[in-house]
Amino acid sequence: MLSRSLRRSILDTRIPSSALPPTFLLPSRARYFNSTPQHVESPPDSFSPSTPASSPISEAPSQLPKHTQLRLSKIPTPPTPPPNPLVLSAPLKDLLPLLAVQPSHYIRAHIHGKPYLATVGDTVRLPFHMPGVVPGDVLRLNRASLLGSRDYTLKGAPWVDERVFECRARVLGTEAEPMRSKVKTKRRNRRVKTVRSKHKYTILRVSELRVKGLEEIEG
Amino acid sequence: MTVRGLKKVTVSQNGVGAFILQCHKLSFHYCDWAGSSRGMNSFLRNSLQRFAVANPQIEIEVSPRPRRHPVIIGHYIGGRQKAICVRNLQKEQIMQKAELLRDASGEKLKRVTKPVKSINESVRGVWSPYYGGGITV
Amino acid sequence: MIHHSSETYYRLGKNLPSSGNFVRTSLSALSFHIIAVSPTITIPNTAVFAFQFDGCEYQPPAGDQTCLGYLACGQLLSPRTRPCCLWQQTIQSPAGGTQQSRFQSSSAAMEENLVFEDDDPSASSTSRHPSSPYASPLTEAALHSAKLAALHARLALPKKLPLQTMARTLVDPSADPNLRFNNASLAQLGGSIISFHVAEFLLCKYPRLPMAILFAASGAYNGPRTLAIIAQEWGVETAAYPGSEVDPGLLQFSKLKPGTNLGEIGMARKNTIDQGVWRRGMSSRVVLDDEFGDMIPQRRGIEVDAKPTETAYSNFVKAVVSSIYVHAGRDAAKKFVKEHILSRHLEITQLFDFKTPVQELAVLCKREEFEYPVARILSETGRLSRSPVFVVGIYSGHEKLGEGAAPSLAEARIRASVAALKAWYLYSPGNNVRVPSDMEGANPKPWEPVHIDIGEIIH
Numbered sequence: 130m131l132s133r134s135l136r137r138s139i140l141d142t143r144i145p146s147s148a149l150p151p152t153f154l155l156p157s158r159a160r161y162f163n164s165t166p167q168h169v170e171s172p173p174d175s176f177s178p179s180t181p182a183s184s185p186i187s188e189a190p191s192q193l194p195k196h197t198q199l200r201l202s203k204i205p206t207p208p209t210p211p212p213n214p215l216v217l218s219a220p221l222k223d224l225l226p227l228l229a230v231q232p233s234h235y236i237r238a239h240i241h242g243k244p245y246l247a248t249v250g251d252t253v254r255l256p257f258h259m260p261g262v263v264p265g266d267v268l269r270l271n272r273a274s275l276l277g278s279r280d281y282t283l284k285g286a287p288w289v290d291e292r293v294f295e296c297r298a299r300v301l302g303t304e305a306e307p308m309r310s311k312v313k314t315k316r317r318n319r320r321v322k323t324v325r326s327k328h329k330y331t332i333l334r335v336s337e338l339r340v341k342g343l344e345e346i347e348g
Numbered sequence: 349m350t351v352r353g354l355k356k357v358t359v360s361q362n363g364v365g366a367f368i369l370q371c372h373k374l375s376f377h378y379c380d381w382a383g384s385s386r387g388m389n390s391f392l393r394n395s396l397q398r399f400a401v402a403n404p405q406i407e408i409e410v411s412p413r414p415r416r417h418p419v420i421i422g423h424y425i426g427g428r429q430k431a432i433c434v435r436n437l438q439k440e441q442i443m444q445k446a447e448l449l450r451d452a453s454g455e456k457l458k459r460v461t462k463p464v465k466s467i468n469e470s471v472r473g474v475w476s477p478y479y480g481g482g483i484t485v
Numbered sequence: 486m487i488h489h490s491s492e493t494y495y496r497l498g499k500n501l502p503s504s505g506n507f508v509r510t511s512l513s514a515l516s517f518h519i520i521a522v523s524p525t526i527t528i529p530n531t532a533v534f535a536f537q538f539d540g541c542e543y544q545p546p547a548g549d550q551t552c553l554g555y556l557a558c559g560q561l562l563s564p565r566t567r568p569c570c571l572w573q574q575t576i577q578s579p580a581g582g583t584q585q586s587r588f589q590s591s592s593a594a595m596e597e598n599l600v601f602e603d604d605d606p607s608a609s610s611t612s613r614h615p616s617s618p619y620a621s622p623l624t625e626a627a628l629h630s631a632k633l634a635a636l637h638a639r640l641a642l643p644k645k646l647p648l649q650t651m652a653r654t655l656v657d658p659s660a661d662p663n664l665r666f667n668n669a670s671l672a673q674l675g676g677s678i679i680s681f682h683v684a685e686f687l688l689c690k691y692p693r694l695p696m697a698i699l700f701a702a703s704g705a706y707n708g709p710r711t712l713a714i715i716a717q718e719w720g721v722e723t724a725a726y727p728g729s730e731v732d733p734g735l736l737q738f739s740k741l742k743p744g745t746n747l748g749e750i751g752m753a754r755k756n757t758i759d760q761g762v763w764r765r766g767m768s769s770r771v772v773l774d775d776e777f778g779d780m781i782p783q784r785r786g787i788e789v790d791a792k793p794t795e796t797a798y799s800n801f802v803k804a805v806v807s808s809i810y811v812h813a814g815r816d817a818a819k820k821f822v823k824e825h826i827l828s829r830h831l832e833i834t835q836l837f838d839f840k841t842p843v844q845e846l847a848v849l850c851k852r853e854e855f856e857y858p859v860a861r862i863l864s865e866t867g868r869l870s871r872s873p874v875f876v877v878g879i880y881s882g883h884e885k886l887g888e889g890a891a892p893s894l895a896e897a898r899i900r901a902s903v904a905a906l907k908a909w910y911l912y913s914p915g916n917n918v919r920v921p922s923d924m925e926g927a928n929p930k931p932w933e934p935v936h937i938d939i940g941e942i943i944h
Contacts, residue, residue, distance in 0.1 A: 230915050235471045250361045250830060251466040264451055265367045279472050299363035302370065303451035306459050330460075332453070334363035350845050350943050351906075352838040353701025353778075357711050358829035360718055365828025366821075368639055372720035404638035407631045407734075425720040467830060 215292045215346055222343060224281060225293070229340040231278030236296055236338055238270040239288075246275075247335045252301065258329040262300045268333065270296040276340065292346055297337040305329050359467065370453045373423035374446060375409040379416055384435035388418035391439035399446055406450060420445055424454025617728030621661035621737055627652035632722075632734025640719060640805070643813040650812065654804035657738035657797040659790070660727030668804035675807030679707045680776045682822045685920040691833065693912050693938035696767045700778035701836045707826055708777055709792075712799035715825060721801065723794065738797035741790075767941070819922060834907055841943075842902040846879065846886070849909060849942045856882040858905070860898040863888065877901045912938075 217225065228234075235248045245253050262268070271291035276283045283289055308327040314320070362368055378392060379385040392410060400408050413419070417435035420442070424430070430452060432445045627633055627648040637651055658669045683706045687699060694702065705711060716736075727737035770778040790796050810818035839845065850858050858881050867873040877897035878888045887908060889900025914936075924932050 232913060232916065233468070233471050245464055247464050248466060248468045248471055250364050250468055251464050254460055254463050254465075256463065264369055277471070299367055301363055301367075302453050303448070304453060304455075305457055307457045334361070336364045350840040350842070351695050351697055351910075351941070352840070353697040353699075353704075354836050354838050355701060355708075356705045356831065356836060357708070357714060358705050358826075358831045360714070361828060361830050362718070365824030366641065368719060372635065372639065405635055407635040409631070425718060469832065 228281040237275035239272045253333045255331045259331040264302045266300045268298045295339045298333040299336045301332040373407040375421045377413040377419045385418040387438045391442040422449035428454040617730045619729035621656040622733040624649045627733045630734045646812045650808045652733040659739040660737040671804035671807045672800040675803030683707045689918045689920045695941045704777035709799040712802040713795040716798040846902045
């Protein structure tokens with residue numbers, strides 16, 4: 130009921146606003162405790178699936194310490210944003226503000242093709258050691274296949290356009306697993322070989338996730 | 349006054365607002381005489397200054413430990429320590445060990461199987477078998 | 486170092502000078518070979534490098550409005566002639582001789598009877614160790630402390646904030662009672678700044694919170710316990726005992742002395758009750774108590790702080806905020822509070838403790854002119870079994886307000902009412918709600934008034 134009235138109050142312009150309850154009287158939080166069946170509206174595919182593949186590192190090199198800048202010189206520069214402004218389809222224009230005003234969001238961000246379903250404040254342990262980053266660096270995650278809230282989900286086909294949202298993660302550091310050792314033997318042979326492996330993993334924390342407003346996207 | 353407030357404490361999310369490096373102190377121990385400290389002494393003379401300038405948030409302490417192997421000890425927020433013995437290592441290898449201690453969080457190494465860890469409540473709510481009108485009693 | 490008892494014998498392991506571990510050995514080994522070695526402890530040489538202070542040599546100009554007592558050498562005292570603490574001397578040397586008699590000045594005449602410790606520091610303060618002539622580290626020692634420079638860099642503080650001010654934020658009034666050198670004034674200012682930003686954040690984000698929850702939430706964000714945790718997560722360590730020889734990068738405060746009578750706190754409370762000061766209502770908490778709705782202790786004589794560590798840590802955080810405010814300005818302080826205090830995680834739904842949720846929901850519906858709330862069973866299973874589950878929804882007319890599942894019908898109704906009430910109280914206009922201090926920036930958008938609700942349903 131509440132989302133219906135909220136949506137009506139935002140979308141419908143025929144009814145004078147005095148006839149509607151003011152927006153502050155709408156407990157949007159009520160949906161947390163109710164059991165309305167979910168209605169996930171998948172927006173029509175208006176995005177070009179050929180978003181340029183890019184490294185997630187888009188931090189300006191001038192803000193980094195010197196030794197990082199030196200290392201970053203080997204890393205390709207961040208991709209330039211597509212020149213033409215994003216044109217949203219009409220249903221997406223209607224529904225994107227509703228997604229943006231929801232209290233919390235989640236994202237399925239992809240790093241090197243692997244999906245990570247995260248909200249703000251989550252730690253992500255990447256399955257590899259990211260070169261050229263030091264703790265405290267900020268990465269922008271621009272590749273997402275899903276962006277949603279409690280009531281709305283924006284599905285990418287296959288990717289959500291990176292100009293619709295802003296997601297940033299901070300490098301917390303590098304961790305390792307306890308050393309694994311595997312004993313290798315051959316038959317009829319006394320030789321025993323122990324293989325040890327200990328890999329390093331980069332830890333990120335999702336520090337910002339924001340769905341942009343319409344005027345910010347088109348303007 | 350039927351509603352009362354319970355006393356709670358906010359939980360840190362390091363990196364969401366500000367970022368605090370977890371390694372707050374590195375102590376380098378060396379020996380002037382022993383051969384295992386040769387690389388460490390060279391590191392202290394040549395590379396330590398570059399490392400310290402690049403990482404101003406780490407307090408650096410250098411002290412001799414005669415007749416012992418050279419050691420780097422990282423002190424972490426929360427009181428934990430990590431020590432790495434750097435005997436017979438070259439200064440480049442010692443720099444790598446110092447960077448390892450800087451990047452570590454100080455926690456004990458654990459095997460992690462799930463990549464994402466969260467303390468937030470579920471965005472889409474908890475699913476229940478009674479929802480959606482699927483069950484008729 | 487051999488301890489002879491009836492059954493166990495200990496000796497120093499390995500007989501090496503530096504091994505301090507007691508090793509348990511057999512009786513026969515001890516009887517033939519008893520060597521007690523006292524380990525000779527040499528102080529390790531530690532070095533502090535000048536390059537650790539790169540970029541921290543900023544000093545505010547002489548005419549800076551924010552000078553805190555050490556920056557200029559004009560009318561302000563140079564650090565060597567800092568006034569010593571009259572309060573401590575009058576208390577600690579009651580039987581002073583001819584030399585001590587001039588210190589016995591009343592507090593009213595303190596200004597003209599400034600005593601300079603430059604005269605004879607060791608003679609004037611008898612209780613302190615000779616190597617620690619002053620109550621807190623000297624200001625110039627701040628420029629040689631690696632801990633302090635590292636803390637400055639770790640918090641990413643602005644370069645305008647000098648290390649001397651950082652050193653001053655670490656001196657608690659219990660370590661140095663002199664107001665010129667402790668952080669009491671800074672903590673007072675910083676506490677106000679933090680409370681302001683937390684309060685506007687909570688009020689604008691959750692405009693319908695009842696007063697009790699607002700108190701609890703602000704206590705969770707900037708209560709002394711939270712601030713102490715924040716300071717510990719910044720990596721600030723405490724000095725074992727305050728003094729001028731201590732590294733200025735350590736938090737300096739006096740811990741509770743053994744044998745301190747903590748019953749005095751309870752006594753103070755009893756006294757207020759005896760005087761007939763009965764304050765139970767929320768209105769009196771709003772007016773008379775502190776920002777967390779807690780009673781402000783009555784100042785009678787020397788009060789005993791039961792948690793000196795927590796108080797000192799929280800004062801330090803407040804002082805850091807105010808020193809940023811003083812040196813770098815309002816926006817920097819606001820940003821610091823937002824990043825370090827407001828960015829922390831709090832489940833605000835868990836702060837509620839309802840006594841009579843069903844009645845409260847009925848009153849709410851009456852006040853808002855909704856229909857009377859009715860509980861209806863939505864679904865049930867296993868009514869005759871050991872573990873039934875009832876799902877109950879609370880309806881006002883055709884609108885469902887809340888829903889709860891429980892093993893009994895009454896409990897399910899209570900849970901549904903709690904869900905409906907939390908949904909009402911925790912209404913939020915959104916994540917990006919503007920707060921009044923946003924208007925202080927350059928060229929702000931016109932302010933739209935924020936709706937703040939009445940709050941409590943039943944007082």
